[in-house]
Amino acid sequence: MKRSTFLATMSAALSAALFSAALPALAQDNYPSKTIRFVVPYPPGGPTDLMARLIQGELTTRLGVTVIVDNKSGAGGNLGSAEVAKQAPADGYTLLLAASGPMAVNPTLYRSMPFVPMTDLAPVIQISAFPLVLEVHPSVPVNNVKELIALAQKPGSKLAFASAGNGTPQHLAGEIFNTQVNTNISHIPYRGAGPALNDLIGGQVQVMFDILGSSLPHIQGGKLKALAVTSAKRHPSLPNVPTMMEAGIAGYEITGWHGIAVRAGTPAPIIQKLNTTLNAIFSEPEFKKKWEAIGTPVVGGTPAQFGELIRKESVRLGQVVKNAGVTLD
Numbered sequence: 001m002k003r004s005t006f007l008a009t010m011s012a013a014l015s016a017a018l019f020s021a022a023l024p025a026l027a028q029d030n031y032p033s034k035t036i037r038f039v040v041p042y043p044p045g046g047p048t049d050l051m052a053r054l055i056q057g058e059l060t061t062r063l064g065v066t067v068i069v070d071n072k073s074g075a076g077g078n079l080g081s082a083e084v085a086k087q088a089p090a091d092g093y094t095l096l097l098a099a100s101g102p103m104a105v106n107p108t109l110y111r112s113m114p115f116v117p118m119t120d121l122a123p124v125i126q127i128s129a130f131p132l133v134l135e136v137h138p139s140v141p142v143n144n145v146k147e148l149i150a151l152a153q154k155p156g157s158k159l160a161f162a163s164a165g166n167g168t169p170q171h172l173a174g175e176i177f178n179t180q181v182n183t184n185i186s187h188i189p190y191r192g193a194g195p196a197l198n199d200l201i202g203g204q205v206q207v208m209f210d211i212l213g214s215s216l217p218h219i220q221g222g223k224l225k226a227l228a229v230t231s232a233k234r235h236p237s238l239p240n241v242p243t244m245m246e247a248g249i250a251g252y253e254i255t256g257w258h259g260i261a262v263r264a265g266t267p268a269p270i271i272q273k274l275n276t277t278l279n280a281i282f283s284e285p286e287f288k289k290k291w292e293a294i295g296t297p298v299v300g301g302t303p304a305q306f307g308e309l310i311r312k313e314s315v316r317l318g319q320v321v322k323n324a325g326v327t328l329d
């Protein structure tokens with residue numbers, strides 16, 4: 001090869017290499033430049049779906065691109081979560097509404113997981129910390145936790161509690177209740193909190209531990225009776241409803257939390273941009289009011305803080321699963 005040809009070839013190759021190396025950085029600088037898909041691993045109508053749709057419009061406005069909510073329910077939240085963790089590109093254009101069930105409970109509950117939360121997903125931000133409310137259909141002849149326990153312990157009792165699916169906070173709350181007060185209220189898992197709540201309101205099931213935000217309007221409207229909340233303190237929206245501990249169940253406390261995650265390997269600048277944007281959304285007074293109205297305080301924070309929560313809760317809730325003997329139906 002002639003020297004001039006060799007130099008030209010090397011120059012072209014070097015230019016191509018430099019251009020290829022610059023593409024990821026260029027993509028990060030231009031992020032976002034196309035539609036973002038926001039995967040909710042539960043059906044429409046539940047609290048996870050409600051949160052995603054509240055955030056959707058704000059993200060669309062602030063990022064300048066369309067954000068669409070995509071409900072992918074099934075397997076206790078594993079189906080939609082695994083799609084983001086294993087199939088979506090690591091480019092920030094697919095977000096996951098990360099719930100405590102698939103992120104911290106299911107690795108203990110399921111014999112085989114389709115993804116590993118701590119390694120296959122990258123945390124962006126924590127967005128909620130929901131107390132649950134123990135509630136019953138108005139036809140159930142009880143007005144407090146003590147009366148519910150007495151009814152459930154009667155021979156031949158056919159009480160059943162609904163949940164958003166195996167391993168969800170609603171499920172764990174019911175199993176812990178059964179264990180601590182020596183009852184055997186049957187568990188009926190649904191494909192999300194929305195369908196479960198609909199059947200509770202319709203009287204097909206009698207009991208549910210639900211995230212407060214989605215049940216509050218029905219409690220206030222008389223369609224459901226609230227017996228207790230599962231947080232350490234009473235909730236301001238239900239000041240006359242005691243905590244489970246006040247109702248006589250020592251040490252009973254459980255909350256449902258959510259966050260946003262992306263596939264592991266997503267560039268740090270993209271994660272940081274999402275985190276900064278979401279923290280800005282949550283700092284807006286008007287949005288904060290809307291958010292708190294669904295039953296959770298504004299949380300926010302850094303990706304590292306959300307990652308630490310996932311790690312700690314995986315240990316704590318995993319132990320709850322083992323201690324309560326929770327298994328898949």
